Amino acid sequence: MHSTLKTSFAALVAAGVTATAGFADGHASLSGELNIISDMSNPAPRAVMEGLAADFDAMHPDLTVNLTIVDREAWKTQIRNALSANPPDVVNWYAANRMRPYVDAGLFMDISDVWEEEAFDALASTKGAMTLDGAQWGVPYTYYQWGVYYRKDIFDQFGLEEPTNWEEELANCQTLLDNGIKCYTIGTKFLWTAGGWFDYINSRTNGYDFHMELARGEVPWTDDRVRQTFANWRQLIDMGAFIDDHQTYSWQEALPFMVNGEAAAYLMGNFAVAAMRDGGLGDDQLDFYQFPVINPDVDYAEDAPTDTFHIASGATNVDAAKEFLRYVTSAEVQTAINAGDALGQLPVNANSSIDDDKFLEQGFDMLSNNAGGGIMQFFDRDFDAEMASVGMEGLQEFMVFPDNLDDILERLEETRQRIYN
Amino acid sequence: MSVTPAVPSTHASEPQRGWYKRNEIAITPWLFLAPAILFFAVYVIIPIGQSFWISFHEWDGLGEKTWVGTANYERLLGWGDQNMDRKFETSFWNNIKWLVLYLLAIPAGLFIALFLNQTVTGIRFYKSMFFFPFVISQVVVGLVFSWFYLPREGLLNAILGFFGAGPVNILGDPTLATYGIIAAGLWPQTAYCMILYLTGLNAVDPEQVEAARLDGAKGWKMLWYVILPQLKPATFIAFVVTIIGALRSFDLISVMTNGGPFGSTRVLSFYMFEESLSEFGFRMGYGAAIAVVLFFIMLGFITYFLYSMYRDEKGAR
Numbered sequence: 106m107h108s109t110l111k112t113s114f115a116a117l118v119a120a121g122v123t124a125t126a127g128f129a130d131g132h133a134s135l136s137g138e139l140n141i142i143s144d145m146s147n148p149a150p151r152a153v154m155e156g157l158a159a160d161f162d163a164m165h166p167d168l169t170v171n172l173t174i175v176d177r178e179a180w181k182t183q184i185r186n187a188l189s190a191n192p193p194d195v196v197n198w199y200a201a202n203r204m205r206p207y208v209d210a211g212l213f214m215d216i217s218d219v220w221e222e223e224a225f226d227a228l229a230s231t232k233g234a235m236t237l238d239g240a241q242w243g244v245p246y247t248y249y250q251w252g253v254y255y256r257k258d259i260f261d262q263f264g265l266e267e268p269t270n271w272e273e274e275l276a277n278c279q280t281l282l283d284n285g286i287k288c289y290t291i292g293t294k295f296l297w298t299a300g301g302w303f304d305y306i307n308s309r310t311n312g313y314d315f316h317m318e319l320a321r322g323e324v325p326w327t328d329d330r331v332r333q334t335f336a337n338w339r340q341l342i343d344m345g346a347f348i349d350d351h352q353t354y355s356w357q358e359a360l361p362f363m364v365n366g367e368a369a370a371y372l373m374g375n376f377a378v379a380a381m382r383d384g385g386l387g388d389d390q391l392d393f394y395q396f397p398v399i400n401p402d403v404d405y406a407e408d409a410p411t412d413t414f415h416i417a418s419g420a421t422n423v424d425a426a427k428e429f430l431r432y433v434t435s436a437e438v439q440t441a442i443n444a445g446d447a448l449g450q451l452p453v454n455a456n457s458s459i460d461d462d463k464f465l466e467q468g469f470d471m472l473s474n475n476a477g478g479g480i481m482q483f484f485d486r487d488f489d490a491e492m493a494s495v496g497m498e499g500l501q502e503f504m505v506f507p508d509n510l511d512d513i514l515e516r517l518e519e520t521r522q523r524i525y526n
Numbered sequence: 527m528s529v530t531p532a533v534p535s536t537h538a539s540e541p542q543r544g545w546y547k548r549n550e551i552a553i554t555p556w557l558f559l560a561p562a563i564l565f566f567a568v569y570v571i572i573p574i575g576q577s578f579w580i581s582f583h584e585w586d587g588l589g590e591k592t593w594v595g596t597a598n599y600e601r602l603l604g605w606g607d608q609n610m611d612r613k614f615e616t617s618f619w620n621n622i623k624w625l626v627l628y629l630l631a632i633p634a635g636l637f638i639a640l641f642l643n644q645t646v647t648g649i650r651f652y653k654s655m656f657f658f659p660f661v662i663s664q665v666v667v668g669l670v671f672s673w674f675y676l677p678r679e680g681l682l683n684a685i686l687g688f689f690g691a692g693p694v695n696i697l698g699d700p701t702l703a704t705y706g707i708i709a710a711g712l713w714p715q716t717a718y719c720m721i722l723y724l725t726g727l728n729a730v731d732p733e734q735v736e737a738a739r740l741d742g743a744k745g746w747k748m749l750w751y752v753i754l755p756q757l758k759p760a761t762f763i764a765f766v767v768t769i770i771g772a773l774r775s776f777d778l779i780s781v782m783t784n785g786g787p788f789g790s791t792r793v794l795s796f797y798m799f800e801e802s803l804s805e806f807g808f809r810m811g812y813g814a815a816i817a818v819v820l821f822f823i824m825l826g827f828i829t830y831f832l833y834s835m836y837r838d839e840k841g842a843r
Contacts, residue, residue, distance in 0.1 A: 494800075523601075
């Protein structure tokens with residue numbers, strides 16, 4: 106009896122070892138079905154995702170890959186139901202605090218074991234964004250830089266240079282305004298664009314660490330350092346640097362101002378480049394600069410939101426799901442899917458190559474060499490969800506009625522105390 | 527040839543009737559009602575109870591519910607030492623504005639119906655044109671009006687500019703935005719009321735009009751004392767649908783301003799959605815508390831409607 110038990114235990118261990126070995130070295134062992142729900146619903150990302158699923162399916166003859174693509178905005182509200190009832194194996198989502206509700210509810214699978222594999226060393230730069238509570242909950246597949254996209258031809262016309270500090274920035278802006286051109290276009294109808302401005306001005310004024318403390322609710326909104334951020338922002342608002350009526354426009358509706366030359370620049374993510382090119386701006390008219398220094402004592406911190414894949418904790422085909430994550434993050438796939446003719450963004454794998462595109466090259470260089478402060482995921486991903494929604498509404502109000510600042514900050518502070526205490 | 531008795535005595539010869547047969551009169555109505563009762567309970571009554579239950583909890587919709595008693599209501603209504611939730615306050619007053627101003631659809635609809643209630647060539651075409659806004663989706667109405675209101679390119683500002691008035695950004699101005707959306711909502715609602723009155727006008731008794739005319743009634747007096755009383759059923763229905771329309775003004779707000787600028791156009795239903803189901807939401811307990819408050823507001827109207835219907839039916843008997 107005793108020996109039988111021992112033997113079977115040994116057999117179990119052996120089986121486990123072979124399973125792991127077979128799993129590590131081969132694709133052939135994967136079988137069954139792999140269900141993926143993706144939110145890559147815009148035309149270019151959709152083609153990428155369909156290509157990924159088809160290729161992965163072709164690589165594993167015994168495996169059937171079922172792909173469902175959900176509208177990107179709709180997915181933000183559907184993911185809960187999708188994960189809790191009859192969950193798929195792999196889903197799309199976002200990094201950092203945006204994962205929190207699903208991690209807390211136990212709906213995302215802890216995949217720290219995958220991250221310990223050697224191949225994942227090449228993803229080290231994004232590991233922090235995928236880590237909550239000391240474990241990793243997904244893998245990134247793309248990210249993109251934020252920064253100021255501007256009309257080079259307009260800058261040349263008035264003899265302006267890319268500003269590197271706040272004084273130059275304000276001087277540039279004054280020149281543009283004197284010539285009847287707004288410095289920045291922005292559309293704040295859906296609020297988040299104002300969050301980008303806050304991220305940059307706050308991190309340039311008070312540094313990355315302070316910004317993240319604020320995001321974690323450790324600093325009151327009524328703090329003098331926060332007020333300093335708003336005071337800097339207000340300099341631009343009082344000059345009339347932003348287009349009028351921006352609270353009525355979406356970010357796309359604000360693009361024509363830049364395309365028509367009524368505004369000179371746009372603080373945006375790299376995804377806006379495609380839309381600007383579609384609007385008729387050539388690469389000789391369009392250029393990019395890093396958001397200028399405000400406080401010389403703090404290092405550059407950059408917004409670079411990361412989009413991700415996760416395994417549902419209710420996944421039925423975990424082996425295949427993990428293999429898919431390895432596949433998506435591998436250097437070759439990363440190079441291919443982030444190329445200019447695919448997603449047009451930055452690969453997360455350090456061994457993959459950047460497509461020959463001046464914005465991607467500048468962005469990659471900026472994030473690798475000139476973002477010593479840290480990488481922010483964006484206002485609505487770093488801050489708690491409720492704080493972010495109340496916060497962005499306040500930021501929009503501030504941009505229209507800067508005199509309401511005291512009232513806005515008080516409101517945000519009230520919310521912070523309720524959420525974090 | 528034997529003669530059969532005029533009244534055959536069947537009682538003794540037939541077997542005892544079944545339970546159902548005996549209670550047929552009492553049971554049958556309930557049998558017919560059963561499907562409706564079942565679905566009404568599952569989809570309406572029970573969810574209302576669940577909303578009440580959830581509103582006493584803190585719940586993200588996924589994990590465990592935490593009992594918080596009346597804390598959600600205290601925060602919402604500002605009981606105790608807290609301030610009233612400002613978003614709630616704004617939403618509540620916006621709801622009131624909607625309820626009051628939306629009723630303008632009734633006189634406007636009546637006016638158009640009286641205007642169109644004549645026989646000229648092509649009147650059916652004109653009627654259908656006036657009815658058209660009610661046929662198209664509210665989302666389309668919202669989009670059309672938000673283009674109409676656009677601060678620079680919009681038709682409204684072109685018209686205002688023609689008369690020398692300055693440009694206004696109606697949907698971007700927190701004091702005007704709600705009125706702008708209500709105006710958009712009135713367009714299809716007026717059409718709806720118009721159709722109700724047009725059918726009502728068909729039922730107006732021509733003899734009474736004739737008699738009133740002989741007595742010298744015309745103009746306003748004719749309308750007020752002769753026509754309107756006969757239109758009372760139409761007015762009642764128009765009132766009911768307009769109140770209901772005002773309380774479910776969700777889609778226009780979502781399309782035109784998304785609750786903004788800075789939350790100034792929220793109404794209770796939109797706030798409830800934002801808190802519990804939107805991108806940054808999932809505070810089910812708080813959302814349910816808002817829903818409960820909205821339910822009580824609606825309950826006031828529903829009670830009134832039911833009472834007046836009950837009274838009318840009683841009077842008709």
